[in-house]
Amino acid sequence: xxxxxxxxxxxxxxxxxRMTLRCTQDMRHNAMYWYRQDLGLGLRLIxxxxxxxxxxxxxxxxxxxxxxxxxxxxxxxxxxxxxSQTSVYFCASSHMGSTHTGELFFxxxxxxxVL
Amino acid sequence: xxxxxxxxxxxxxxGAIVQINCTYQTSGFNGLFWYQQHAGEAPTFLSYNVLDxxxxxxxxxxxxxxxxxxxxxxxxxxxxKDSASxxxxxxxxxxxxxxxxGTKLIIKP
Numbered sequence: 765x766x767x768x769x770x771x772x773x774x775x776x777x778x779x780x781x782r783m784t785l786r787c788t789q790d791m792r793h794n795a796m797y798w799y800r801q802d803l804g805l806g807l808r809l810i811x812x813x814x815x816x817x818x819x820x821x822x823x824x825x826x827x828x829x830x831x832x833x834x835x836x837x838x839x840x841x842x843x844x845x846x847x848s849q850t851s852v853y854f855c856a857s858s859h860m861g862s863t864h865t866g867e868l869f870f871x872x873x874x875x876x877x878v879l
Numbered sequence: 880x881x882x883x884x885x886x887x888x889x890x891x892x893x894g895a896i897v898q899i900n901c902t903y904q905t906s907g908f909n910g911l912f913w914y915q916q917h918a919g920e921a922p923t924f925l926s927y928n929v930l931d932x933x934x935x936x937x938x939x940x941x942x943x944x945x946x947x948x949x950x951x952x953x954x955x956x957x958x959x960k961d962s963a964s965x966x967x968x969x970x971x972x973x974x975x976x977x978x979x980x981g982t983k984l985i986i987k988p
Contacts, residue, residue: 804980806968806978806979806980806981809975809976854921867927868912868914869924870923871921872920
């Protein structure tokens, strides 16, 4: 593994189903993030984690949950998918030093379609 | 509220220069980022400015004016591979990134 890896890269899902998007990084970054990207809108933060064992809500957290059991993994779960969750999901990580200004490293994205 | 404005789309000619503007309104300010995103790919970091002025990095330069809430990304000697979306993002007082919708840059031969 080099960098940050997401799986699956693409998924079609029936509404009401549960889905977990996986994200793993091998850069030992403290902070990890989940974003969704929709046409015409900026990246929107769903959830974040500043360090293992802690998580926080972003701009659009409803319908999503995350966990951060260790430094490397940050899965995103849709408990009961709805069509409005059709989007491209990006996982990202950064090394948050004292300045909190670390650049983000993104995974390749997971394209999710909810029917 | 917090807001980032940048043009939706721009067109430029191969070999030319293009400037992509970004204005921001945030609660506090801790710096401004530019990212490049090719179609179907992940965003990649281009630049970070926290002080006023111009930062040059090869063919790409980024400028910041904190008093005006304004930044631009300058791309010189445009190449076809520069066709991409360019995302502006400001870091607010809580160190949260506020993203613009991106500027799609189309390069014509």
